[in-house]
Amino acid sequence: MRLYISSENEIKSGKVTDVYFERTVRALEAAGMRDVKVRMEFHSYGLPKGYQWAVFAGLEEALYLLEGKPVTVYSMDEGTLFKEVEPVMIIEGNYLDFGVLETALLGILRHSSSIATKAARIKSLAMNRQVIFFGLRAIHPSIAPMVDRSAYIGGMDGVAGAFSRELLGIEPSGTMPHALMLAFGDNVKAWKAFDEAVDPKVPRIALVDTFEDERTEALKAAELLKEKLYGVRLDTPSSRRGNFRKIIQEVRWTLNLHGYGHVKIFVSGGLDERNIAELRDYVDGFGVGTSVAFPESVDFSADIVEKWDGTKWMPITKRGKWPGAKQVYRCNSMNDIIVPWGTEVKNECRALLTKYMENGKLIKKLPSVQEIRDYVLSQLREAPKPDVIQ
Numbered sequence: 001m002r003l004y005i006s007s008e009n010e011i012k013s014g015k016v017t018d019v020y021f022e023r024t025v026r027a028l029e030a031a032g033m034r035d036v037k038v039r040m041e042f043h044s045y046g047l048p049k050g051y052q053w054a055v056f057a058g059l060e061e062a063l064y065l066l067e068g069k070p071v072t073v074y075s076m077d078e079g080t081l082f083k084e085v086e087p088v089m090i091i092e093g094n095y096l097d098f099g100v101l102e103t104a105l106l107g108i109l110r111h112s113s114s115i116a117t118k119a120a121r122i123k124s125l126a127m128n129r130q131v132i133f134f135g136l137r138a139i140h141p142s143i144a145p146m147v148d149r150s151a152y153i154g155g156m157d158g159v160a161g162a163f164s165r166e167l168l169g170i171e172p173s174g175t176m177p178h179a180l181m182l183a184f185g186d187n188v189k190a191w192k193a194f195d196e197a198v199d200p201k202v203p204r205i206a207l208v209d210t211f212e213d214e215r216t217e218a219l220k221a222a223e224l225l226k227e228k229l230y231g232v233r234l235d236t237p238s239s240r241r242g243n244f245r246k247i248i249q250e251v252r253w254t255l256n257l258h259g260y261g262h263v264k265i266f267v268s269g270g271l272d273e274r275n276i277a278e279l280r281d282y283v284d285g286f287g288v289g290t291s292v293a294f295p296e297s298v299d300f301s302a303d304i305v306e307k308w309d310g311t312k313w314m315p316i317t318k319r320g321k322w323p324g325a326k327q328v329y330r331c332n333s334m335n336d337i338i339v340p341w342g343t344e345v346k347n348e349c350r351a352l353l354t355k356y357m358e359n360g361k362l363i364k365k366l367p368s369v370q371e372i373r374d375y376v377l378s379q380l381r382e383a384p385k386p387d388v389i390q
Contacts, residue, residue, distance in 0.1 A: 005142040012065055014100035021100045028096060035094055037308035039325045039341075040102075042089040042109060044082075048296035052384045053081045053334065055120045055376055056088045057150050058112030060366055062105050063357055069097050073357035076328070079153055079372040080352060081120075081379045083336060086328045088300075090341075090353065095304070102302050110300040111143075112150045118295030119154025120376055121386045122288055125276045130285035132158040132173045134268060135293030151292050153372040155380065157285075168369055175205040175233050175266070175287075187211055191221055195228065203230035205266060209240075214247055215254045222260040231264035231284065238270060248282045277388045306341075313341075328352040333382040 059078040071093030133151040148159040158173030184190040208217035218232045268287030306313045315324035325341035331349035
């Protein structure tokens with residue numbers, strides 16, 4: 001028995017790749033074409049249906065794979081909101097030095113960006129409501145750090161992974177599982193034990209839908225913990241949910257009626273964008289899991305767009321793609337202009353692709369996860385809101 005995961009060395013060495021890249025290397029070497037200098041562009045020609053933008057994520061890991069290779073890398077900053085066709089990263093160098101890494105690079109950028117994009121869409125709809133990512137149980141544990149990181153930089157206010165404190169510098173968030181109540185067989189005893197055992201700095205948020213009606217359990221928790229109770233969480237399963245909004249309104253009314261207006265209401269359990277838009281006026285926060293962990297895919301591809309002929313760069317690419325390397329300028333919020341590489345655009349526009357790596361050496365400081373998240377949130381204030389059918 002084993003865990004079916006790849007090691008860092010297997011990924012960086014190019015062992016984790018599609019076999020046709022290995023065969024391409026053999027064919028080029030056999031033909032004596034060991035020096036094929038190209039510019040390869042990473043872009044998405046197909047965002048998920050209805051998406052007007054996506055969030056670029058995974059750059060740090062991509063650069064880590066390319067570190068030490070004789071390549072130059074231009075890229076958008078991690079966390080940049082981008083649109084279809086726009087290049088997010090360009091690698092310049094001898095194809096044989098990095099071509100075998102295409103599979104891993106695309107996997108990193110595609111998966112990370114898909115999660116960050118979904119998180120950003122949900123945070124955009126939640127507005128000032130708190131959103132915590134609870135999705136680790138939906139994915140393989142070997143990629144949990146990447147998933148938590150991507151969800152966080154996409155805009156989640158917190159993540160549940162206990163490892164995130166040490167690895168990502170993010171204080172993990174979480175309340176309590178139904179297992180606690182079931183182990184005691186009594187929700188009041190479970191809440192009391194939690195309160196007595198857990199660090200006082202952790203907000204007391206009671207799970208209130210295990211044995212009885214949500215309204216009944218919420219009031220019991222409030223009468224037990226009184227001012228110490230920060231909030232209650234409703235994780236009502238769909239089989240018992242009915243009209244979730246009306247259940248929430250009933251709980252809010254009851255708590256207020258008995259003098260517990262300070263108690264906040266959090267909801268979780270299979271929530272997606274439509275639920276966020278429907279419930280945001282009635283709750284204080286959301287726990288979101290599977291919809292972010294398994295999001296619609298941001299379909300990245302990597303294509304050679306230019307080839308060096310010994311004297312100059314020659315535009316070249318396959319059918320259906322725009323030949324030639326491209327720069328993206330952002331002018332006034334999300335008004336972007338795509339131009340041929342080397343073209344300057346003024347009028348208060350800024351180039352989105354900048355040089356991050358030269359000859360395999362990082363030349364630009366990488367931001368922290370908090371800085372990337374702040375950057376995403378600043379763009380969300382101006383970006384179009386996701387369309388949601390209620």
